[in-house]
Amino acid sequence: MNTAPLALPRHDIQAPAPGLPARAGLGLKTEHFREVLEQQPDIGFFEVHAENYMVAGGPFHHYLGLIRERYPLSLHGVGLSIGGEGPLDCAHLDRLAALIERYQPQSFSEHLAWSSHGPVFLNDLLPLAYDGPTLQRVCEHIDQVQNHLGRHLLLENPATYLQFQRSTLDETEFLAEVIKRSGCGLLLDVNNVYVSCINHQRDPLAYLRALPLHRVGEIHLAGFAEDQDSLGDRLLIDDHGAPVDRAVWTLYQQVLAAIGPMATLIERDNRIPPFAVLQAEAGQAEALLHSAKVRP
Incomplete structure (x- = not known):
């Protein structure tokens, strides 16, 4: 992968949510609830x-x-199926609105994907055809969500493994x-950028320049x-089950050089390590954020 600096004009630094x-x-x-409360890292x-x-109710809410009470909160949705062909689930939207009212998170985000068809929920984040009707x-779905919740959402770029021939964009x-069109913001998943670009043989830096x-x-x-894959090419799978790859750290540095410091999440949803391991990765990101802040 080309590791030259990201050839982007430096944007005005945007305030986080x-x-x-x-x-x-x-x-x-859940494995870390007690440790977080006891140690307050x-x-x-x-x-x-x-x-x-x-x-x-229950222990999760407890x-x-x-x-x-001690930390800012980001709420990340995985079930709205914003890209689905059917209407949004209004009961799901109501539950989401109640949750946001209860915890007042500083950020709410969802995925550019679909995960339901009629009454069937597929428990996956599936890709879209990029054409006029889908757009x-x-x-319309994002407008409905934002109006229902009374706030803007951040839309996450997907990790994909196939493309639709009918896409026109x-x-x-x-x-x-x-x-x-919608006024929503972008949740930039740098790992998804790298995964998708390697899978589709694209340049991650060119992808970032176009966002x-x-x-x-x-x-x-x-x-x-x-x-x-079946041709012997690299196939990357966004499984959130490993440390952040060196290539993704490099892309992240280039993004920070372009936009300045930005709230950054370390995701790990599978093969959860001890909390100290995750905290160390967060420390890596924190050091890069500090470097981006002090750079002239």
Whole structure:
């Protein structure tokens, strides 16, 4: 991969979502509830998946309520199916609105993907065809979500493994147009950029140059698994089960050089290591954020 500096004009540094600090955060895991409360580590913020908390009570809410008193919170949705062909699930939207009202997170985000068809939920984030009808549908869905919640969301760029022949727009063109029309922000998942570009034999830097980076409100970093496709080419899988790869750290540095410090999450959803390991990765991101802040 080309590791030359990202040839982008430096954007005016955008303020993070209100209250979300331009620091490194971690995904909050049940394994670490007690350790976080007892040790109160120096972490910028925590992020949780909204769907894990769509119940009235129980231990998840008990611990999240206590942790929310001490740390900023980012709420990350995985089940809205914003790219789906059918209408949004209004009951799901109501549960999401209640959760946001309860915890007042500093940031809410969702995926450019679909995961349901009719009454069937597929428990995956599936890709879209990038064409005019899909663009209109996604924008209408985002408008509905933002109006229902009374706040703007951040839309995450996807990790993909296939492309639709009927697409008439590049993924970056599609994302830019959605953001322009809906007013939402961009959750820039740098790992997804790298995974998708390697899988589709594209240049990650060219992909980044084509994005509206001035609309980034949060950054995600994660690890991936590696396999081979039927032709023997590299196939990267966004499994969130490994440390952040060196190539992703390099891309992250180039993004920070272009937009300045931005709230950054270390994602780990599989093969969860001890909290100290995740905290060390957050420390790597924190050092790069500090370097971006002091650079002239």
